[in-house]
Structure formats: structure tokens, C-alpha cells
Amino acid sequence: MSSFIESTIRGFARAFSNSLLAEAAASRPGLLQQLDPRVRLAGIMVLVISTVVCRQIAVIAVLFLLAAGMATASGLPVMLLAKRVWAVILGFTGLIALPALFLTPGDPLLTIPARHLAISSQGLRAAALLVLRVETAATLTTTLVLCTPWTHLLKALRSLHLPAELVVMLAMTHRYVFLLIGTANQMFESRQSRSVGVLSGAEQRKMAARTAGVLLSKSVEMSHEVYLAMLSRGFRGDIHLWTDFRMRVRDYLGLTAFIFAGLVAVWIGR
């Protein structure tokens, strides 16, 4: 049995499970879910921009707490955010920010005599600012993505004047990626059911390349068929999208709150 096949199948299963998780979170009643998807998108964008523009760590920390509070009030478990967002971001961004601790000139806070290295207070501030900004922005965007069905998010993007062609491309990519994942999964399962022993590294690479090739040709063939199906139902090159969003009083209030919070954060944290 090849561990490569098993881990690939596990990966496919994880992709499906993540998608189901997002759908479940989006359909749960919660703070963000009550708002019009356009308000959620615009509001979160305002807060992300404020986070990036803000220069005060304390203000960004407040924005982070606000994002975490919003996620919790929208039904997202804190542990989920901690595992999937905060820990991952800390690892990646921490690695990027690490040199800033030592390379940023300033007042030394801590010296490592054996290596002639010193952590400056300015370096610590720069690293903390970077990590906190990324954590806050990632928490905000993850909350938006998990609390908004993908279809609503795309339509909200369209209502913010993202080109219809791009929106349709993203929607169809999301639609067919699951079909291709399903097909790839079946191919790997079929291979697994006929495999005995462990495949060598070279064989695993060959199999992965063959699978990718077959999937590519299947997807090209399918894209042609899908185009014919679109033509058959009246597609003439113009894209018409269905949206049934309606702004209510609470949506206007929500949008005002987002803008107010963003402006205050930028003003105080300038």
C-alpha cells in the first residue's frame, strides 16, 4: 500500500470536509450571517484596510479582538480559528518577521552574547506589528469566507463591480473543482484497490504525473461540453447573474458600524 495514495485520498476527503464545514458555518444563525453579503464584504474590507493602515499595536490588537469577537458571535469556534488561522499565521509570518527582531537598529532589549546578536525594541515592535496585522486581517477574511456561502460572496463581489466574466470564472472553478477532486479521488481509490506493497518515489511521481495528465484532458473535454450546454440554454457571450440581495435597516446599521469602527481605528492608530 502506498502512503502517497493514502495521503492523497485523505487530502481529497479533507477538501470535501472543509467545504462542508464552511457551508455549515455559513448557514448557522450568527452576527455576520444576519447581514446582507454585500455589507459583510464591504465591512470586512474596510476593517482589513484599517488594519493595514493602522500604525499603533494597541489599536491593531483591539481590531484583532473585534475580529475574534465577531467570529465567535458568528458561531465560529475559537479552537477552529486558533488551529487553522492563528497558529498557521504565527508560524509563517513569525518566520518572515524573525530577522526584523535582530536586524532592525534600535535600543537593545535582549542580547545573545555567544552570537553577538541583540533584539532591539524597534525590531520587536516591527515584528509584532507585522504578525498582529496579518493575524487580524486573516481572522477577518476567514470569518467572512466561513460565514458567507461562496455563491453569495461572488455575487457580492459582482455588486462591488468586479467584472462579471471574472465572477463567473470563479464560480465555475469552484463548481468544477469538486467534480475534478471527486474524479481524482476515484482514480486514486481505484489505483489503491489494485496496489500491493509500497510504491517507490519514482513510481509515485509517475503516477501523480499520469493522474494530472488524465485530469487535465478530462477537464478540457468537460469545459467544451459545458460551453455547449451554456450555448444550448441561450448563452450568447453576455453574462447575466441572478442576485436577490436586499438591503434592510440592520444592513445599513451594520455598514455604518463597520465604517465607523474602521475610521476610528485609522484615526487613533495613525
Place this chain on the structure above:
Amino acid sequence: MDRTVGKLTPTFAGQNVSFSYEGIPAIRELSFQIEPGERIALLGANGSGKSTLLRILDALCFPSSGSVRFRGEPLNQDRLQDQQFALNFRRQVALVFQNPDVQLFNPTVFDEVAYGPLQLQWGREDLVRRVEQMLDFMGISPLKDRPPYRLSGGEKKKVALASVLVLDPEVLLLDEPTATLDPKSQSQVIDLIQQWKGTSKTVVTATHQLETVEDIADRVLVLEAGGVIAAGPPSEILSNPDLLLRANLIHAHRHSHGAVVHSHPHLHGHSRHEHDH
């Protein structure tokens, strides 16, 4: 296989139609006529040209030689460039693809059923009303916010059907509509096609499931290697085992009765069969 032209202009008329996929012939010198309100079954084994013929009738591909007319008007690429003709044609003729995944390219079931009406620029209120009616009619209202990848095979087929039926087309082209469906869903689809008997709807169904033919068609065209080898009422076609054997729709079934071993044509789909010895 040309039929006598009736009083009405035929819905489709093909004259010596041929079509090839990269040099491989799929349809050869085919002539046909389909009258308004007719229910036709295209019967043939895999690769006999059924799906290609449906695509030609839906103007998704065009004959490499020969011609097709739709209600007396030529059905070719030039004609389809005319916005008004194309809009009318797409409103009147609808194709349900064999693979529902090809047809379900929208993010949710509601979007899928609303896609055709949106392209044909229906008014908003009319669109919502008709889409919801269609979802109810097909019994798929609870699925309306689901993405297609979370539907079963039968549900996908129902959504694919709903997505074309919402346009209330006068001509329906169905490519293996009951394939991959469970018995209950199969029977629902057959009931639906039966309902159209005697109405003005023209229904052309490609199938190789002999057991459904009498229910869904008044006339059968048997295809083999891209050509029609027989045409007639279902009872006449289905009672001709030699023809069905030639078209690979049944196979020689070899078995023994005591010491006697013999073979005879075998039709799947029936629970029992009898024959003389």
C-alpha cells in the same frame, strides 16, 4: 426513411446529413423528418450517433455535409448569428445532456434553473415565480440552495431537466434521460414524457433502454454507425429481434435446457422472458 410531408411544416428536416469528429464519421448521409408534436426515440448502441444527432438538432454542431432545417428555416452557423433567430431557437428547443454534471455549471440549484430564463432576459418577478414553480413541480425545492456537487445522480438529473423545462420549450431533446437513475426516478421521468403525449411538444429521446421505448415514443429511428437502419412504430421495431440484434441492442443469450444447449436473442430489462424450443 423520409415521411410524407404533412400539412404542417416539419419541426426538423435533415437531408443527407453527415458529421465527423476529426475525420471519424459519426453521422453518415442521414435524412429525416420530425413532425410537430411527435415523440421520437433514437434507438442505438453506444457510438451509433444518437448524441451527435441530438447536438446537430440543437445547433451545437453543424453538418459537415447535407443540411438541416428547423420549421422550414435553414439551421446553420450563419442563421444562428442572427440574434433574433438564435434567441427564438434557444427558447423553443432545449437539450438535456446525458451527463448532468456538464449541464449543471451554476453554483446552486436555483441559479441553475434560473440560468436559461436569465439568458432570455425574463422579467425578475416572472423569473422567480416560474423557477419556484418548476422546482416544486420536480420536487426539488428543498435542494434550491445546494451546490450541484452535493446532489445525488438522480437529483442532478432532475435539476438538469428542470433547468430546461422551466423555459417551456416546444421541442425537447433528451439524451439518455433515464440512464443512471434509480427505478423511482426513472419512472418519474417516463411519466413526465408520457404527459407530453398528444400535446404540441416535440420530444426526441436518445436511448438504448428498450423497455422504456413504448412509453416514451410514437416512432422509433434505429441508428447504427451513424445511419438509420430502420424506422417505425415501437411495437414493430421491438418485435424484430434480428434488427435489434444487428443494432447491438440485444445480444445472443446462450444457455442450456437439460442436454440441449442453444442461443437466442436476449432483451434486458424484463424480469422474465419466454421462447420456444
